[in-house]
Structure formats: structure tokens, C-alpha cells
Amino acid sequence: MTDIDKWLIFSTLAPETVSNVKLACVFGSSGNEAIIVTKDDEVFALGSNCSGCLGLGDSHGSLEPKKVVSLCKKGIKDFAYGSGPHVLAITESGELYSWGHNGYCQLGNGSTNQGLNPGLISANLIGRKVVEVACGSHHSIALTSDGEVYAWGQNNCGQVGSGSTTNQLTPRKVTAGIGCRRCTAIACGQTSSMAVLDNGEVYGWGYNGNGQLGLGNNVNQSNPCRVTHLQGVIIQKIACGYAHTLALSDEGVLYAWGANSYGQLGTGNKANQVTPVRIAAEIGRVVDISASHYNHISAVMTQTSKLYMWGQCRGQSVTLPEESPFHTLHDVFACFASPAVTSRPMELDVCMVNRVGDSLRQAFDDLSTSDLKISIEGRVVHVHKAILKIRTIEITQFSYPVYQAFLRYLYTDEVELPPEDAIGLLDLANSYCELQLKRHCERIIKHGITIDNVAMLYAAAIKYEAKELEDFCFRFALNHLTAVAQTEAFNKLDELTIKNFIFKAAQQGAFKY
Structure with a gap:
């Protein structure tokens, strides 16, 4: 069970609001924006609202959740977010909405105008059901129920997979290298894209300066290229960090490649890897993996429900998997990622846990x-x-x-x-x-503490040997000495306490002319 209260932005939510949350995500350059979906299918947003990314129709921030009217009662089931930020949302019926920053066409609406309100992406997606979305810094990709991949947005490194480096205004089907074969999973780094086919093959395209495509070189790719070094391995899940990639096989074996300047590959050193390398064999079978293009941290869950993390953890470089005390992968990102953003939306299908x-x-x-x-x-x-x-x-x-x-x-x-x-x-x-x-x-x-009760509290602190409290009361009384000396409580102090108080006050210069 995810603890939503581990996220700072949710710390002021009322308990009744928290208990009604079904889906939540945190994003933004400092983890300062959030969107929640309630059990009764209402959508709310809160935070600083950079680039209108809250979908509220304006750019005004709010510490209190405000309703995103155009998404309410639409059956929102998933989100993805870029670092602009821009946001994508999928409905249960497979419709796709986008809003926020759009300087690179990442909203897929054919323009570069900022989107203050969620807009339905219709170009080339009519009649298709979107089941998964992913965002890089300024590009977006979507997976349909037919296993097709569509991409749009910034394409300076080929991350849209169109064979060029021209920005893509609307969703375009990615076919090069993949052909008509069915994809089952997608992920994005800052300026790279990855896809897993139903036969377990992995393809990557876009920026490759750190080897994050796993192709054995550092050459950018404007078309999908197969990660051949995973030959014979059936990859089931894939996750991308800022410039590194994690892949999980159907046998629970974990692989990593790409940038490693913070130890995010978990290899025990900080050397980049341009091809997949098996890691974390000592922790046992892995069942889930997580990373975010916002940061340089990796996290996994084992078959025994143990959680491990490595990479840039609260500014520290952890180069080998380290067991954490948490219960969900989300908790790792809430407490140790920089910035603290959700690597994927949190599902709170609660039933709030009844804790001891x-x-x-x-x-x-x-x-x-x-x-x-x-x-x-x-x-x-x-x-x-x-x-x-x-x-x-x-x-x-x-x-x-x-x-x-x-x-x-x-x-x-x-x-x-x-x-x-x-x-x-x-x-x-x-x-x-x-x-x-x-x-x-x-x-x-x-x-x-007040002027009227400070003398009484001072005497009690002495009696119960609360030295810090005694000093606090004395300083307060000293600062208001004329008024305190005229209170009933001061007149009730015993003779010894008054003498000691006067002596201490004199030492502090209370009676100097």
C-alpha cells in the first residue's frame, strides 16, 4: 500500500480527501505539481502550475486541490508527464488528452500553443484505443491496444522515430525497424524512446550519447534499432531514467545500460555501459522495476517483496543495490529521488489500510x-x-x-x-x-506562555527539574519584567524563588540605569 502522505505536496490534504483518492501523480521540476483522481471519478490538481500544466485553464498556482472540470467523469486511468512540464491522460475507453507546455509540439494538437486546458488528441488516433503513454522531456509516445506505437513532439535527437530530426506536430505511427509487429511496453528517457515487442525483443531510438539505447555505441538513432545484446532474453518490462535504462526479463533477471555517473546502473562503479549488463543477481528474482526521466535513481522489488534502490539517492551516489525499508516503489521516489516525482501514477485502490x-x-x-x-x-x-x-x-x-x-x-x-x-x-x-x-x-x-502565567510556569519548571523550560520562562519574564512583576502569579512565588529570580535578572543587567 502506497503512503500518499510521504509526498510533501499532499501533506496538507484533509484525511477525508486522502481516503477518497484512487490515482495520484507528482511531477514538476521540484515535485511541486500534482494531479489526483477520486473514487467518484473527479479530477483535481494542485501545485505551482508551471506552463499551465495543472489543466485548470490558467497559470495560477494553488495549495488546495482545484477541480479539472474537463476531465471529471471521463474515467481517467493513467497519466504521463514531461519535464516542460506537459501532461498526458488516458481514459478507460482509450481516449488521450494533453495539456501544459507545448513549445516542441509535445501535446500532439498540431500547434506549439501552450495548453491551459486538457484537449483531446484526435489526429491519427481516431478509432484507436490508447492503453499506455510515456513522456520524455519534450516528446510523447503512446501504445494502442493493437500494439502500435505513436510518437510526437521534440525530435532533435530522433526520439520520435520518424527517420528525421524534425519536430512532429501530431501523433505519427512508428514503423521503421518494428514494422507491423506488436509492441507490449514503452518507456522514455529525457530524449530517448524504448519499446518492447510481444516476443520480448527491445528496440530503442533517439539520443544515445550515454549508451542508453543499448546498441553498443554512442550514436543517435532516428529510427528504432534492436538491442541485439539481449538476444535470447525475453524482456517483459522496461523503465528509463534520465539517461539510463532498466529491463526485466520474464524470468526475473535484471539488466541495465546507459549513463552511470551516479551509480544508477547498479554495477558497483560509475562507468557507462553501451550494452545491457546483468545486475543485482544477488538480490534474487525481481518482479518490478522503476525509474523516471526526471532523475538518476533506480528501484526494484523482488519476489520476496523487498525493495532495493541505487543511483542518485538524496544527492548521494549509491553504486550497488541497497535494501530500503519501504513497502512500495513509490515510497523510494518520494523519499530519495531528486526531484521527488512519481515514476508512474500511484494507484490507491483502497480500502485505506487499517494500521496498528x-x-x-x-x-x-x-x-x-x-x-x-x-x-x-x-x-x-x-x-x-x-x-x-x-x-x-x-x-x-x-x-x-x-x-x-x-x-x-x-x-x-x-x-x-x-x-x-x-x-x-x-x-x-x-x-x-x-x-x-x-x-x-x-x-x-x-x-x-503569557505574562499572566509565566511566573507560575517558571516555578513549576524549577520544581520538576525542566531546566530548558526554566530558562525559557526566565527569558520571557525578563523581556516583560515590569508587567510580570505586577501579576498575581509573581506575587505568589515563594521568597527563595523570588530572590533567585531577582539575582539572575540582576546578572542579566535588568536593573542597570
Whole structure:
């Protein structure tokens, strides 16, 4: 299950919005644009909206999701995105929409005008069902249900596969080298294109300066050329990074070639490879691969559901597959790719996962599941013996709000109390040597400090040996000394505390003329 909250751009979404997401993707030069499709077939976009890539009809950014009206109720099932950025979207019925940057004809609508709204690509695709799309930096390719490949957009390196280097305004069928044979998978690097045939052969075309086409040389190709060094291997999946390529055989064997300046090939060094080389044999059978033309990172999942990553990981060059703690390939890109963009759209066919932590939060003070009642000042908190036993507490007498907050903390690791009650919880935390809880209380107190209560909080910090909090309160009181000295709380301080406070204030120069 993908954790959508690992993506920074989604961090402000309301829980009810997240639970309704079916498909999501993050793109843009800094991972600062996103599109989501909800379970009820509504499409929303948010982010900086560079080049009108959110499809909202304007170029205004938004931190809140805004509805992409022209795509709602269309059955959007997949996206691809270039680094302009431009965006492609496929519907369940196989229609193809495009919008965003169009300086190189990458929207396939016959013009170079920026697309502020999604537009249906009809040229040469009428009557054909598009089942997969891929984008390079400024070019696009599409795969139909008949196994045909169409390409358009920037073609300076031959990445459209038309036999020339002239930009292609509308989708054009790629036939050279492939002929009428059926393709089953496509992928794009920044300025290169790859396709897999139904017999497992691999073809590449476009820029080849780093050997990313796997042809044994560094010569650009304006027509598809077969990767002959994979003779006898049945390739099932293919993925392209910025300038490198990953290929997975039907036996779970992994191959890589192309640029390797960040170790993205996983060969243990940084030397480019112009032909496919088998890698990662030691990690076992691989079942899924992932890379993005936005960056230089590679990620795979093994048969045992272990995830490995290598390449440019948070700015570090990792030259051999390194096991990660994540559960999905998307999490690797969210946390380690630069920029953090989805390598492909995230499918959240949830059923939000009911995690242990979430279940425990719901169980706190729940009469229907509890097996223990704790009575405090005549009021009852419903808890669970097993949880209390695990967390190792010993019950003492405190006010209801304080003890109830402590029990909630044991279940949730969260504290919700006003500063005045947080003092009592600080006392409890100090008694139980709960350092983390003590820090929570100190944070609450700091955030709730006022002229009227600072003296009381200062005395409590001294009493409960919270030195950092004591210093914080002292500095606050010192900065508002005239007002604080006239408060009721200050007048209630014991004589020794006042003397010590005055002495410290004098050392800080509070009484100098």
C-alpha cells in the first residue's frame, strides 16, 4: 500500500480527501505539481502550475486541490508527464488528452500553443484505443491496444522515430525497424524512446550519447534499432531514467545500460555501459522495476517483496543495490529521488489500510473494546490491560484531565492539554521518567506562555527539574519584567524563588540605569 502522505505536496490534504483518492501523480521540476483522481471519478490538481500544466485553464498556482472540470467523469486511468512540464491522460475507453507546455509540439494538437486546458488528441488516433503513454522531456509516445506505437513532439535527437530530426506536430505511427509487429511496453528517457515487442525483443531510438539505447555505441538513432545484446532474453518490462535504462526479463533477471555517473546502473562503479549488463543477481528474482526521466535513481522489488534502490539517492551516489525499508516503489521516489516525482501514477485502490497505530487510537477510551475502567475523581476512562502492561505504568493520584491525557499519550503518542494542565502532566512525566512526554509538556507550555502565567510556569519548571523550560520562562519574564512583576502569579512565588529570580535578572543587567 502506497503512503500518499510521504509526498510533501499532499501533506496538507484533509484525511477525508486522502481516503477518497484512487490515482495520484507528482511531477514538476521540484515535485511541486500534482494531479489526483477520486473514487467518484473527479479530477483535481494542485501545485505551482508551471506552463499551465495543472489543466485548470490558467497559470495560477494553488495549495488546495482545484477541480479539472474537463476531465471529471471521463474515467481517467493513467497519466504521463514531461519535464516542460506537459501532461498526458488516458481514459478507460482509450481516449488521450494533453495539456501544459507545448513549445516542441509535445501535446500532439498540431500547434506549439501552450495548453491551459486538457484537449483531446484526435489526429491519427481516431478509432484507436490508447492503453499506455510515456513522456520524455519534450516528446510523447503512446501504445494502442493493437500494439502500435505513436510518437510526437521534440525530435532533435530522433526520439520520435520518424527517420528525421524534425519536430512532429501530431501523433505519427512508428514503423521503421518494428514494422507491423506488436509492441507490449514503452518507456522514455529525457530524449530517448524504448519499446518492447510481444516476443520480448527491445528496440530503442533517439539520443544515445550515454549508451542508453543499448546498441553498443554512442550514436543517435532516428529510427528504432534492436538491442541485439539481449538476444535470447525475453524482456517483459522496461523503465528509463534520465539517461539510463532498466529491463526485466520474464524470468526475473535484471539488466541495465546507459549513463552511470551516479551509480544508477547498479554495477558497483560509475562507468557507462553501451550494452545491457546483468545486475543485482544477488538480490534474487525481481518482479518490478522503476525509474523516471526526471532523475538518476533506480528501484526494484523482488519476489520476496523487498525493495532495493541505487543511483542518485538524496544527492548521494549509491553504486550497488541497497535494501530500503519501504513497502512500495513509490515510497523510494518520494523519499530519495531528486526531484521527488512519481515514476508512474500511484494507484490507491483502497480500502485505506487499517494500521496498528490507527486502531490503537480508535481504541482509546472505547467502552466496547476495553477490559479495564480507571476511575478518577468520579469519572471513568476505559482502557486495555494489555496496553497498560506493555507501556509499564504505575497509577498515582492526579487530576482527571492530567491522567486522562497521560493515558491518551500511551495510546497515541500525542498530548492535548492547555498549559496550566500541562504542568500537572509534567509532574507525572517527571515521576515516571517519561522523557518524551516531558518534552511534549514543555512544548505545550512554551507555546502557551503569557505574562499572566509565566511566573507560575517558571516555578513549576524549577520544581520538576525542566531546566530548558526554566530558562525559557526566565527569558520571557525578563523581556516583560515590569508587567510580570505586577501579576498575581509573581506575587505568589515563594521568597527563595523570588530572590533567585531577582539575582539572575540582576546578572542579566535588568536593573542597570
